[in-house]
Amino acid sequence: MARLNDEVGALLQEIADLILLTGGDAFRARSYEKAARAVGGYHADLATLDAKGLRDIPGVGTSTAGKITEYLSTGRMAKLDELRAQVPPGVREIMAIPTVGPKTAALIHRELGVSTVDELRAAAEQDRLGDLPGLGEKTAENIRHGIDQLRSGGGRALLDTAMELAEEIVASVGALPECHRCAYAGSLRRMRPTVGDVDVLATAEDSRPLMDALTRLPFVTEVLAAGPTKTSVRTSRGLQIDLRVVPPEDWGAAMVYFTGSKAHNIALRARAVKAGLKLSEYGLFRLTERGDRGSEGEKIASRTEEEVYAALGLPWIPPTLREDRGEIAAALAGELPDLVTVRDIRGDLHTHTDLTDGLAPLEEMLAAAAERGYAYYAVTDHAPNLAMQRMTDEKMLAQRDQVRALDRRYRGMRVLHGTELNIDRDGEVDWPPAFLAGFDLCVASVHSHFRADRDVQTRRLVRACENPHVHVIGHPTTRMLGRRQPIDVDLDAVYAACARTGTALEVNASPERLDLGDEQIMAARRHGVRFAVNTDAHATTHLDNLRYGVGAAQRGWLTADEVVNTWSLTRLRQFLRKRPAG
DNA sequence: GCCGTTTTCGGCCCGACTGTTTTCAGTCG
Numbered sequence A: 001m002a003r004l005n006d007e008v009g010a011l012l013q014e015i016a017d018l019i020l021l022t023g024g025d026a027f028r029a030r031s032y033e034k035a036a037r038a039v040g041g042y043h044a045d046l047a048t049l050d051a052k053g054l055r056d057i058p059g060v061g062t063s064t065a066g067k068i069t070e071y072l073s074t075g076r077m078a079k080l081d082e083l084r085a086q087v088p089p090g091v092r093e094i095m096a097i098p099t100v101g102p103k104t105a106a107l108i109h110r111e112l113g114v115s116t117v118d119e120l121r122a123a124a125e126q127d128r129l130g131d132l133p134g135l136g137e138k139t140a141e142n143i144r145h146g147i148d149q150l151r152s153g154g155g156r157a158l159l160d161t162a163m164e165l166a167e168e169i170v171a172s173v174g175a176l177p178e179c180h181r182c183a184y185a186g187s188l189r190r191m192r193p194t195v196g197d198v199d200v201l202a203t204a205e206d207s208r209p210l211m212d213a214l215t216r217l218p219f220v221t222e223v224l225a226a227g228p229t230k231t232s233v234r235t236s237r238g239l240q241i242d243l244r245v246v247p248p249e250d251w252g253a254a255m256v257y258f259t260g261s262k263a264h265n266i267a268l269r270a271r272a273v274k275a276g277l278k279l280s281e282y283g284l285f286r287l288t289e290r291g292d293r294g295s296e297g298e299k300i301a302s303r304t305e306e307e308v309y310a311a312l313g314l315p316w317i318p319p320t321l322r323e324d325r326g327e328i329a330a331a332l333a334g335e336l337p338d339l340v341t342v343r344d345i346r347g348d349l350h351t352h353t354d355l356t357d358g359l360a361p362l363e364e365m366l367a368a369a370a371e372r373g374y375a376y377y378a379v380t381d382h383a384p385n386l387a388m389q390r391m392t393d394e395k396m397l398a399q400r401d402q403v404r405a406l407d408r409r410y411r412g413m414r415v416l417h418g419t420e421l422n423i424d425r426d427g428e429v430d431w432p433p434a435f436l437a438g439f440d441l442c443v444a445s446v447h448s449h450f451r452a453d454r455d456v457q458t459r460r461l462v463r464a465c466e467n468p469h470v471h472v473i474g475h476p477t478t479r480m481l482g483r484r485q486p487i488d489v490d491l492d493a494v495y496a497a498c499a500r501t502g503t504a505l506e507v508n509a510s511p512e513r514l515d516l517g518d519e520q521i522m523a524a525r526r527h528g529v530r531f532a533v534n535t536d537a538h539a540t541t542h543l544d545n546l547r548y549g550v551g552a553a554q555r556g557w558l559t560a561d562e563v564v565n566t567w568s569l570t571r572l573r574q575f576l577r578k579r580p581a582g
Numbered sequence B: 001g002c003c004g005t006t007t008t009c010g011g012c013c014c015g016a017c018t019g020t021t022t023t024c025a026g027t028c029g
Helices: A003-021 A026-040 A051-055 A062-074 A078-084 A089-095 A102-112 A117-125 A137-152 A159-174 A208-215 A248-259 A262-274 A305-311 A327-332 A362-371 A393-407 A454-466 A491-501 A518-526 A540-555 A569-576
Strands: A181-184 A197-203 A220-226 A230-235 A240-246 A277-280 A283-286 A298-301 A376-382 A414-422 A441-445 A504-508 A531-534
Touching (some): A003 A026, A003 A062, A003 A102, A026 A062, A062 A078, A089 A117, A102 A117, A159 A181, A159 A208, A208 A230, A208 A240, A240 A248, A248 A277, A248 A283, A262 A327, A283 A305, A298 A305, A362 A376, A393 A414, A454 A491, A491 A504, A491 A518, A518 A540
Parallel strands (some): A197 A240, A504 A531
Antiparallel strands (some): A181 A197, A220 A230, A277 A283
8 A cells, every 4th residue: 555655755765865966955855855754654545645635745745746746647757867867876875875975975976986886895995085075084984884784784675665565466466366375475474574585475277377467567677587386576676576386285385385494494304304204395295115216205295384284293383483493392392482463462652743753643643543453552752862853841741731632532542641762871861750750651762872882882771771760672772774783782781671670672663673683582581571562653654564573573482471562551551660769 | 845823935853973174064863
């Protein structure tokens, strides 16, 4: 549903970047940026809006509405084409390097003739950057480091991008009369935070109509391979899609094989071999005495995943656990965790409104939350130390009055008034205890000093946990997938502090963060830490990101009982009382 | 380019940090 909006948002953002790169008016660029964000997060599909409807989107005026209309009818934006003609595409990628903004990118392009990240890397290695006016050795070093960071993303797609694409393909291919079943597999089904390519599996007697349908999808730009069992294409976003078609009776074995992970499959195959069996994407086979060359032996399971696991003496293992991190031993012992699910979540405890940097007003966020059937919902706008949000005591208290008034309007859903505090370098937060005591809930997060050393980071997070008014540590490592490394912190000390003080760690569901990550969750739960799976929504559409957070939680083996926002309101309120100071 | 109990021009989120400067520009959240 939101794909068109995202697409248009990306184009508007590109206009903004190109305006900055060409030295255009910064306010105009910001205006496009704002419109890009607003369009991306808007609840209604752009295709359903008329000109007036478009202008009702905050930040979209006559000019931008015209460009959107132009794009919907012609597939182009003349303004964008004109700007693109002035700047080689690689220059915009240079701007994506952390610490490199439009001014620096334009300078490098103009003075050195560098127009791709690779050329920039070469220039940096030849020490040609330091000669530029205003650029010294430190800056050159930061650029080198920034390129490494950008490249370490490895061209992998974020989970939401891959998921939306996969769901569209599964819907298209699955709707064909020739198709029996269709689903995505691979690391996407395991809900890994980033996805290298998308694996889609289908069953059909005749694969051709399915393969044809894939290659004809509008966002497919290149067909890399087209055969009867496998077709690979590349999409406009650069992501590779593999569609595999297998006979209906092999669905289960193929799903196991293509879901992986590799390590999980190896462990399964080893188990099969021990039992005199052989596991492949075509099924589980009993090896016959003379069947050592070519002959597969008797097929004993392949139709469903359950059947394949059962034939190996195992219960079905949820895809999010299939990483060879002890799931097979746990399955054998009957100790697989009863994983938390989206349906278990009774409320979101970290969300924003347009009082700070959210896109939607309080009323709209609450309406969207109520529609999800939540039993409670916390509004946690930014606190004043994040200066750009211009929060004041008065604004926060006025919002509280508004929250209390609106709370009465929702029968089944209690609205909690909270805030997202900023943990400063010393572990202090924005407001004094007396003011903090007025909130129902406080999330506290790191938004500054990302490069402070390990001792500083550890101390500030532990101190935040020790604050009796802090209930949840938001996005604890502050990583941004493919863009920013996690802070350097002794997480074991933080886990211990959380367990000791009754502070929950967030599993931030934003596809750009997914923080904490799975392995950290596994480590933290061994300390007895509680968790909160939150969306950090800045728009109504972001509330749907919950499933990515739940995916991360499952990958960390979490059960509902370990997640505070699966609890009843009564139990949650008890948790929020924390213990008194000292 | 957007927006208006400051409406049709003149503002536009603002402060901290970093590195390069020798008083400030660029980037970030």
